[in-house]
Amino acid sequence: MCDFTQREYSCGHLRWLASKHCSEFKVKRKRCPPNITDFEERPNDICGECKPKKHPEGMIAFVNKMESKRRVCQL
Numbered sequence: 001m002c003d004f005t006q007r008e009y010s011c012g013h014l015r016w017l018a019s020k021h022c023s024e025f026k027v028k029r030k031r032c033p034p035n036i037t038d039f040e041e042r043p044n045d046i047c048g049e050c051k052p053k054k055h056p057e058g059m060i061a062f063v064n065k066m067e068s069k070r071r072v073c074q075l
């Protein structure tokens with residue numbers, strides 16, 4: 001079993017980070033049941049999924065255009 005750190009973000013999501021891989025994983029490169037050895041809290045942080053994605057200005061305009069088009073088609 002590999003050692004994992006469970007990280008808890010303020011958004012409520014959990015992430016598992018491998019802290020130590022066992023010899024079996026190193027040889028077979030196969031996933032094995034994670035052994036959570038550490039717990040970490042990130043009360044001031046949110047996970048990558050919940051972080052606002054930075055889009056260039058042009059992209060936002062493009063998405064808005066597509067959205068309005070779709071709304072028209074639904075009518």
Ligand SMILES: [Zn+2]
Nearest residue numbers: 001002022032
């Ligand atoms: Zn392992």
Ligand SMILES: [Zn+2]
Nearest residue numbers: 011013047050
């Ligand atoms: Zn999240």
